[in-house]
Amino acid sequence: MLQDHPNSFRSGPDDTGHFGMFGGRFVAETLMPLVLDLEKAYAAAKADPAYQAELDHLATHYVGRPSPLYYAQRMTEHFGGAKIYFKRDELNHTGAHKINNVLGQILLAMRMGKKRIIAETGAGQHGVATATACAKYGLECIVYMGAVDVERQAPNVFRMKMLGATVVPVQSGARTLKDAMNEALRDWVTNVDSTFYCIGTAAGPHPYPMMVRDFQCVIGNEVREQMMAAEGRLPDSLVAAIGGGSNAIGLFHPFLDDPSVEIFGVEAAGHGLAEPNGHAASLAGGKPGVLHGNRTYLLMDDDGQILEGHSISAGLDYPGIGPEHAWLRDVGRVKYLSATDKEALDAFQLCCRLEGIIPALEPAHALAKVGELAAQKPKDHLMVMNMCGRGDKDIFNVAEVLGGM
Amino acid sequence: MTTRIDKRFGELRTEGRAALVTFLMCGDPDLATSLQLIEALPGAGADVIEIGMPFTDPMADGPSIQAAGLRALKAGGSMIKTLEMVAAFRAGNDHTPIVLMGYYNPIYVYGVERFLKDAKAAGVDGLIVVDLPPEEDAELCIPALGAGVNFIRLATPTTDDKRLPKVLTNTSGFVYYVSINGVTGAAIADYSMVSEAVRRIKGHTDLPVAVGFGVKNAENAKAIATHADGVVVGSALIDALKRSLDSQDRATGDTVAAVTNLVSQIAGGVRAARKAVA
Secondary structure, three states: OOOOOOOOOOOOOOOOOEEOOEEEEEOOOOOHHHHHHHHHHHHHHHOOHHHHHHHHHHHHHHHOOOOOEEEOHHHHHHHOOOEEEEEOHHHOHHHEOHHHHHHHHHHHHHHOOOOEEEEEEOOOHHHHHHHHHHHHHOOEEEEEEEHHHHHHOHHHHHHHHHOOOEEEEEOOOOOOHHHHHHHHHHHHHHOOOOEEEOOOOOOOOOOHHHHHHHHHOHHHHHHHHHHHHHHOOOOOEEEEEOOOOHHHHHHHHHHOOOOOOEEEEEEEEEOOOOOOOOOOOHHHHOEEEEEOEEEEEEOEOOOOOEOOOOOOOOOOOOOOOOHHHHHHHHOOOOEEEEEEHHHHHHHHHHHHHHHOOOEOHHHHHHHHHHHHHHHOOOOOOEEEEEOOEEHHHHHHHHHHHOOOO | OOOHHHHHHHHHHHHOOOEEEEEEEOOOOOHHHHHHHHHHHHHHOOOEEEEEOOOOOOOOOOHHHHHHHHHHHHOOOOHHHHHHHHHHHHHHOOOOOEEEEEOHHHHHHHOHHHHHHHHHHHOOOEEEEOOOOHHHOOOOHHHHHHOOOEEOOEEOOOOOOOOHHHHHOOOOOOEEEEOOOOOOOOOOOOHHHHHHHHHHHHOOOOOOEEEEOOOOOHHHHHHHHOOOOEEEEOHHHHHHHHHHOOOOOOOOOOHHHHHHHHHHHHHHHHHHHHHHHO
C-alpha cells in the first residue's frame, strides 16, 4: 500500500523543520533570530536530564499523570464491535491535554530568561493552561483571543482572568482563532527581547510543531505501557480529534512505526464538507499553502485568501492543521476522517448517558467516528480514543443548540 | 542584469539625494481609485512604488495596513487584479520601479513559476515577501533572481552582524531596513539608532539601504533621508487615504488628493535632506 515510504515515520522533521514538503519557517525576519534561538534552547533542554526530571515531576504532582486508560464497557456493548478504551486526558489539571505542552514550554521560557508569556487561544483551553502555569511561576501572561470567541467562551475568559492573565479580545480580521494567532505574532515581533510565545498546537514555525508534539507524546507513551499492562499487547487502532492536531500527534507519534496499529484522525466537518466555508476540515477540503509560519493544508479560496471555516467546537475551528499531520496524510500512514457538528453532538450525548463522562466537543468528534469504526471491527480489536478534554466548558453551547434540553 | 530599481537608485545617487519609496495597497479603497492613485504617485514625488498584494492574514502589519488589505479584498482585489494594475500603470510609465509587497501564500497558490512570468510581463521589478526569510530562499527568492526580478529583503534590529551576511546574500535591488521591532505603522524610530544601523548594513553591502516603519511626515522623512538611500512611507499614506473615505469606506472626491498631497510634502522632506548635510 505504501510506496517509497521512509524507514521510520518518526524521524521528522529534518534539520530545516520540514516534514516532507510541509512545515518550515515562514516568519518575518524580525522573528527569525528568535525562532533559531528557541530551536537551540529546546535542543539544550531536551539533552538536560534536570529539565526532563522537572517536567516529569510536574506531570505527576501538578497535572496528575499518568491519566487512566479506561475501558468504556457500555460504549463497547452499544456498538457491538471493537473493545473501546478512552485515554482520560480530560482528567488532567485544567481539564485537557493542553497543560502537557504548556508546562514544557514554560519551563523552557524560564531557562531562556523570558518573563513575559504570550499565547493565542480559541476555545480558551490553551489560554487557561498557559494562565495556570504562569500563575504557578509568577510570570506575566497575555492571552490573545478572538472577540467572537471571547463572547462564546465566557467561562474560560473568567478563569484566565482569575488566574491573573490579561485577556486581549482581538478585533482584527474575522475575530477568531486565526486572528488571535496573527495578533500574538504581532506582539512577539514588537516585544522580541522579553517575550516567549507559547503556541498551543503542533503548528507554527519550526521548532514549534516538533516541540509541541514531543511534549504531547506523553499521551501515546502512557497508552503503550497501559495497554501492555491491561491486554498484554499493543492497541489495534487509535482515534483522535484534530484541529491543529496536538492531542492527536501526541497519541499517534509513539505508534507510527508499529504497522499493526491503524491510526485515524478526525477533522471537524461542521455543517458538512459539501457546504462552502461551512466546515473546518483542512485536509479533506483544503490545499497546501503557507500560514502562521508553516506550509500545511489550509482552507482558502482560489486567490490564496484564508477562509474561516466553521465548527461547533471552537477548538477545532481553525483553517489549518499541524504540518506533521499534512505529511502523515500524504504518505498514507494516518487515515483522516471527519465528523459533522450533528454527529459530534449525538456522540456527546451518547457518552454522557452511557459512560457518565461529559466529553469536550473536540473529542466528541473522535467519538462519533469511534462508533462507526468499532462497529466494523471484531470483538478482540482494541481501539483507543483520546478523550482530550472535558465538556464543562461546552455545556451551555450544547444546551443552546439542543434547545435547553 | 540592471532593473528599473538599480537604474533609479543610480540616478538618485548622482543627484545626491535619497529615494522616496511609497506603499499603497492594490485595490484600496476600490480598483479604479487605486489605479488613479498609483498613476498619480510619480508626479507627486514618489521615486519607487511599492504595491501591496492584499492578504487576509498580514501577520507583520499594524491596524492601518490590515484594514487596507481587507478593504481591497472586499472591493474585489486579488493577485490577478494586482498584476493587471501593474500592467495598466506600465502602459503609461516605463521608468518608475514597481515593487510588489506582501505575503507568500497568494503567490504560492498562484504558482511561483506562473507568478514570476506574469509579474515580469506586467512590469514588476522587485518583490518584498515578508514571511520568506533567507532560510526559505529556495521557495521564491532564487527563482525570482533567475527571472530577472529583484528580491528585496528586510533587515531588522534583530538581524545582528553574524546574521546580516545571510540576509544579504541573495538580496538585490535594495535592502529594506525595518527601523523598529514591531508591526507597520508603529512608533517613530530613534533616528540615531537608524543612522548607526544603516552604517552597519553598508559595512556588509554596496546595495542601497532604504529605511521604513514609523515615517509619518516630511520632518521624519528628512531625518531618515539624511542617513539612508531611501525612505519608505506606507501606513501614513494609508491613514490619509482612510480619512478621505466616506462612512461606507468608499472613495470621495478628496481621496486621490489626500494621498498625493502627503506624498508631495514627504517628497519635499526627502529632497531637503541632502541639502541639509551639504
